[in-house]
Each structure stands twice: as structure tokens, then as C-alpha cells.
Amino acid sequence: MVTQAIPGSLPRTDADKRRATTALQALNFFMADMQAGIGPFLGVFLQQRGWTSGPIGTVMTAGGVAGMMMTVPAGAFIDHTEKKRLVVVVTGICTVMASFLILLSQSGWVVTVSQVATAIAGAAIGPAVTGMTLGIVRQRGFNAQNGRNQAWNHAGNMIGAGLSGWLGWRFGMPAIFYLAAVFGVLAITCVLLIPERAIDHQAARGLEKGQDDKAEGGKAEGFRALVQNRPMLILAASLACFHLGNGAMLPLYGLAVVGAGKGNAALFTATTVVVAQAVMILAALVAMRMAAGKGYWLVLLISFAALPLRGFLAGTFIEHWGVWPVQALDGIGAGLQSVAVPGLVACLLNGTGRVNVGQGAVMTVQGVGASLSPAIGGWLAQVLGYQTAFYVLGSFAIASVALWVGFAGTLRPACAGTHEEQPA
Numbered sequence: 001m002v003t004q005a006i007p008g009s010l011p012r013t014d015a016d017k018r019r020a021t022t023a024l025q026a027l028n029f030f031m032a033d034m035q036a037g038i039g040p041f042l043g044v045f046l047q048q049r050g051w052t053s054g055p056i057g058t059v060m061t062a063g064g065v066a067g068m069m070m071t072v073p074a075g076a077f078i079d080h081t082e083k084k085r086l087v088v089v090v091t092g093i094c095t096v097m098a099s100f101l102i103l104l105s106q107s108g109w110v111v112t113v114s115q116v117a118t119a120i121a122g123a124a125i126g127p128a129v130t131g132m133t134l135g136i137v138r139q140r141g142f143n144a145q146n147g148r149n150q151a152w153n154h155a156g157n158m159i160g161a162g163l164s165g166w167l168g169w170r171f172g173m174p175a176i177f178y179l180a181a182v183f184g185v186l187a188i189t190c191v192l193l194i195p196e197r198a199i200d201h202q203a204a205r206g207l208e209k210g211q212d213d214k215a216e217g218g219k220a221e222g223f224r225a226l227v228q229n230r231p232m233l234i235l236a237a238s239l240a241c242f243h244l245g246n247g248a249m250l251p252l253y254g255l256a257v258v259g260a261g262k263g264n265a266a267l268f269t270a271t272t273v274v275v276a277q278a279v280m281i282l283a284a285l286v287a288m289r290m291a292a293g294k295g296y297w298l299v300l301l302i303s304f305a306a307l308p309l310r311g312f313l314a315g316t317f318i319e320h321w322g323v324w325p326v327q328a329l330d331g332i333g334a335g336l337q338s339v340a341v342p343g344l345v346a347c348l349l350n351g352t353g354r355v356n357v358g359q360g361a362v363m364t365v366q367g368v369g370a371s372l373s374p375a376i377g378g379w380l381a382q383v384l385g386y387q388t389a390f391y392v393l394g395s396f397a398i399a400s401v402a403l404w405v406g407f408a409g410t411l412r413p414a415c416a417g418t419h420e421e422q423p424a
Contacts, residue, residue: 020136020198021145024129027088027190028149030183031125032156042102042115045173049106059108061371063115068367070123075360078127079205079353084135085191087128091121092188099177099184126363127356130342132194135204139350143343147288150338151281156183158277206346206355226358231414232348234407236362238304238400239341240369245396246307246333247373250276252393253314253326256386262320272327279331280338287339296344297408297415303336304400311394315387348414 046056078084098114098121129149137145160183167175226232250272258268287299310329313322341362349358373393380389404411 016195016198017136020194021148023190023193024133024136024145025148025152027129027187027194028153029156030187030190031088031092031129032153032160032183045102045176046106046111048173051106055108059112059115062112063119064367064371066116067119067123068364068371070120071127071360071363071367072357073360074120074124075127075356075358075363078124078131078356078360082199082201084128084132084199084201084204085194085196087124088132088191089188091125091128092184092191094118094121095184096181099181103174103177123360123363127359130346130359131204131356132199134206134346134355135199135201136194138200138203139206139346142346143291143339144288146343147284147291147339150284150335151288154277154280154284154335154338158274158281161273161277204356205353206350207353226349226354226361229348231411232345232358234403234411235300235341235344235348236365238300238403239337239362240365241399241403242304242307242333242337242397243366243369244373244376245311245393246330247370248377249307249310249314249373249390249393250327250330251374252377252381252386252389253318253322255381256314256318256390257320257322260318262318268320268323271323275324275327276331276334279328280335283332283335284339287336291340291343295412295416296340296347297404297412299336299340300344300415301401301404303333303340304397304404306330306333306336307397308394308401311390311392311397314394315390318386344415 042056042060078087081087094117098118101110101114104110130146133145133149134142160179163179164176167179254268254272290299306329310326310333313329314326317325342359345358345362346355349355352358377389377393380392384392
């Protein structure tokens with residue numbers, strides 16, 4: 001049996017690695033609710049209890065801002081700590097407590113605290129799981145394992161949304177909160193099944209030892225490693241433009257279709273989630289294989305190009321059946337990025353010791369774009385109409401495509417460092 005010695009721990013075996021990767025996939029399935037909380041169901045729940053749209057939007061914004069502010073510090077903490085499993089356990093407990101807190105009281109401060117806690121948990125769990133994945137399979141195996149992780153995560157989102165819709169319809173809105181709590185408990189169980197000795201915490205932050213596993217890990221570079229990395233800056237700018245257009249597309253399309261009397265609100269919302277997440281599962285698996293063979297540049301180019309087409313279709317066909325092509329394109333863009341972005345950041349920052357800070361920084365950029373998008377899209381729709389709003393939102397990703405193609409000479413070599421063990 002092959003063993004690998006990790007500094008400060010017992011040697012890990014191949015069985016430890018297999019057990020860890022299986023538990024990682026299960027964790028990604030159940031942590032879907034930990035990242036998003038009860039999501040769009042919160043607004044309906046609060047509305048049924050006398051809240052108006054203004055306060056609902058305010059508490060959701062508070063959670064979003066808190067999450068964005070915490071992504072970089074959370075990434076820095078994950079790089080530093082060797083208690084990565086504990087981070088996931090704490091985030092799971094926060095999710096469970098937040099779910100029951102809102103059920104117990106719908107006062108303004110309670111709901112706000114709940115949303116802030118859920119957002120911070122969501123900001124921390126992403127870098128934590130990425131760090132554990134890198135520490136378990138190393139840089140060589142990261143692309144394949146991250147692809148599997150993301151496929152399981154999208155499956156968890158899809159099944160969680162379907163169960164939430166059915167439970168809410170059958171037993172009432174409180175059942176959705178209980179489901180989120182159950183997912184949190186199961187996620188905690190999964191992370192505890194990962195053997196601690198299976199995680200190489202030096203490799204987890206991008207300080208991998210030599211191929212012979214005898215060299216000592218390096219020393220972490222300063223935070224300037226992020227801002228001086230030109231491909232990272234281009235990636236961040238491209239993602240900011242993409243999410244500036246993408247963030248408002250789904251809620252606006254729902255408003256346009258339902259407002260035109262062409263769809264039932266509850267059924268339409270459930271359909272949008274299921275269609276997108278189903279496509280994301282396939283897109284994540286395709287991205288994993290494309291990146292292993294051709295690198296990340298083409299994967300991300302396709303993901304950026306999906307949004308202008310999505311905006312065109314959304315603006316041209318405001319119909320109930322339009323959810324299928326519009327959300328399929330959302331699944332392609334988001335599914336490809338869910339694999340390519342963490343994988344590329346891990347490649348670009350390999351050897352710096354700042355991989356998880358970089359993951360947090362990218363999440364912040366994506367969050368800024370996604371947060372501004374609804375305001376821009378909403379005002380465009382109000383002043384110019386839904387059709388024009390969709391066309392304009394889709395056009396933002398043209399800037400992403402232009403950046404990605406314009407700097408291809410710089411990006412292609414940086415995105416090509418992914419030739420690793422082929423996924424099983």
C-alpha cells in the first residue's frame with residue numbers, strides 16, 4: 001500500500017485519499033444550501049409574514065455585502081489555518097442556526113443577523129473546500145477532482161431546489177428551513193469523514209513540494225503576488241464584466257414572463273433552477289475534460305460567449321418556453337466557470353502560498369458584479385423595457401470576450417498548465 005508522509009501528521013495511505021475524495025464529493029452535494037441559504041424562498045416567506053419588498057431587499061443586501069467583505073479575509077484564513085475541516089463544521093452550524101433563528105422570529109434584527117451569518121458562512125466554505133481539495137489531490141489532480149466536486153454541487157442545488165419546492169407546496173414554507181438545516185447537518189457529517197492526515201496543508205495553499213515529495217515546501221509570497229499577476233487581473237476584469245450582465249438576467253426574465261401573464265410564478269421559478277443546474281452538471285464534467293486536454297482558455301471563452309446569446313434570446317422570446325434555452329445557456333456559462341475559475345486561479349498562484357486568498361478575491365469581484373447587476377437591469381427595464389434591458393445586459397459579456405481574445409497571447413500560456421492525470 002502506497003503511503004505519503006505529510007509534515008506534522010501520520011503518513012496517509014491511498015485508502016485515505018480515496019475516502020477523502022468520496023467525502024469531498026458528498027460534501028459538495030450537501031453544502032449547496034450552506035452556500036446560498038434558503039435563497040429565493042426567503043423573500044416569499046417574509047412577505048407571507050407581513051414584510052414589504054423594501055425591508056426584504058435591505059436584509060438580502062446586508063447579507064450580500066457581508067459575504068463580499070469576507071471572501072478575501074476568509075481566503076487568507078484558509079491559507080493560514082490547518083483547521084480547514086473545522087471551518088466547514090462551523091459554517092454548517094451557522095447555517096443550521098440561521099435556519100431556525102428565522103423560524104423562531106421574523107423581527108428585523110433577527111433576520112438581518114441570520115442573513116449576515118449565512119453569507120459569511122457561504123464566503124468561507126468555498127475557499128475551505130477548494131483548499132482541502134488542493135491539499136488532498138495536489139495541483140496535478142485538482143482539475144479532475146474540482147470538476148467532480150462541481151458536478152456534485154450542481155446536483156445538490158438541483159435536488160435541493162426541487163425538494164424545497166415540493167416541501168413548500170406540500171407542508172408550507174417552514175419545511176424549506178428544516179431542509180436547509182438537514183443539508184447543513186449532513187455536510188458537517190461528510191467533512192468529518194475526511195481523514196485529517198489526508199490533507200497536505202502546504203499543498204492546500206499552493207506551496208507544493210517537489211515531485212519526489214522530499215523537498216520542503218516553500219514560503220508564502222506577499223499579497224502583491226495577486227496584483228502583480230497580469231493573467232489574474234485580466235481574469236478578474238473579465239469576470240466582473242460577465243457578472244455585471246449575468247446577475248440580473250434570471251430575476252428579470254422571471255418578472256418579464258410572469259408579468260406578461262405567460263407563466264405561474266412558483267412553477268416558473270422552480271423550472272429556472274432545475275434547468276440551469278441540470279445543464280451545469282454536464283457543463284462541469286465537460287469543462288473538466290476540456291481543461292485537462294486543452295487548458296482553461298477555451299473553456300472560459302465559451303462561458304463568456306454564452307451570455308450575449310442568452311441576452312439576445314431572453315430579449316427576443318419573452319415566453320414561458322423561453323426558460324429552456326435561456327436557462328440552458330446560464331447552465332453552460334456558470335457550469336464551465338465553476339470548474340475553470342478555481343482551477344485557473346490554483347494554476348496561476350501555484351507556488352505563491354496565496355491560492356485561497358486568490359479564490360476569495362475572485363469571489364469578491366464576481367460578487368461586486370452580481371450585486372450591481374440587478375440595480376442596473378431593473379432601471380433599464382423600467383425606463384427602456386425588458387427587451388432592451390436583456391440586450392444591454394447580454395452585451396456586457398462582449399467586453400469579457402474582447403479582453404479574453406485581446407490578451408490571448410498572455411492568457412493562453414497561463415491557462416495551459418493543466419495537463420494532469422486524466423479524469424476517470
